[in-house]
Amino acid sequence: MDEVLVLGEEKDQALDPTTLELLGIGNKLANDLGGQVSVALLGDDISDLAEKAAAFGPARVYKIEHPLLKNFIPDLWLSALDQACRQINPKIFLMAHDHKGMELGPRLAYRLETKLTTDCIDLSIDPSTQLMLRTKPVSGGNAISVLKCAGDPQMATVRPKVFEAAQEVQPQAEVIDIALDLDESLVKVESIEVVKEDVVSLDKANVVISGGAGLGDEEGFEVLEDLANVLSKWFGNVMIGCSRVAVDKGWMSSDHQVGLTGSMISPDIYVAVGISGAIQHLVGMIHSKKIIAINTDRDCNMFKVADYGVVDDYEDVIPALIKKLEEAS
């Protein structure tokens, strides 16, 4: 039976949300193939994680367990995945398009003598060939390509926050240990301490309010902060994003930038304030569930993708909106 394998990742002793998204799309592909989805977990002492993964509906959870896999050392993880893929022989293998997927994906594809498509935003099965159709933005986000290539396994890295996450079900997964032969001499770095990143993680926000050149100056972002404070009473995690122009002008740091050369996000609500909607910006937020635009130019591109729009000066609109929200709370 055709098997769709996804690489599971751990975060704060739980499954990383991207793993649930991989299981979601993996399950859909498996259904179209008449096969099953499975998850591979790497690490040391990962029985608890395997149990958590089993709750999200895979047919099998492969434990690729070894003391040397405790920390992410790419050469070792690559060797382990190479061995696991040869034993499992999946039809499709999916990874998140994050630092692990980007490091391991191309090297693993080379070892397995197959082809990888990175940063996919849609995946489906071609009914006539049973090959995976891989959709990804190309030409700096100006075009979308759909690629089909032979190769075994069919491999892709998948952009986070694009696919629906798998839901919890009655666990029925078989847990299988993968035997490994790891070469200790591959350890060329020592992990001393895992340091938490002190950067803005826009992809964790439920609501992102972004400002662009239309704010006029740095102070414009204080108005957005006021709106964020009020909205956080309803929506929890509300963060401030921006366009590249706002970064170039020195109004915001680059970790707030949304777009092709910034963060790719899909929050529940995206509010674009004084942002024209250049393609390089749109590609980073187009998958937001609801888009609200505030702009003085009714013909700007952002209104073409927005669910709701206000044609007016943000300096009038946002204080009025804050007042209404405060009255309602």
Ligand SMILES: Cc1cc2nc3c(=O)[nH]c(=O)nc-3n(C[C@H](O)[C@H](O)[C@H](O)COP(=O)(O)OP(=O)(O)OC[C@H]3O[C@@H](n4cnc5c(N)ncnc54)[C@H](O)[C@@H]3O)c2cc1C
């Ligand atoms: C290789 C490459 C990569 C890039 N990567 C990115 C990226 O990752 N992210 C990104 O954002 N850009 C990126 N860019 C830049 C992108 O092409 C645009 O230049 C940029 O997104 C425009 O930013 P903006 O919308 O803030 O500014 P503008 O295009 O100048 O738009 C300002 C908008 O504000 C409106 N406005 C003016 N005054 C007000 C007011 N008082 N109230 C309300 N609205 C008002 C205007 O009508 C206008 O629509 C990239 C470009 C290149 C070439």
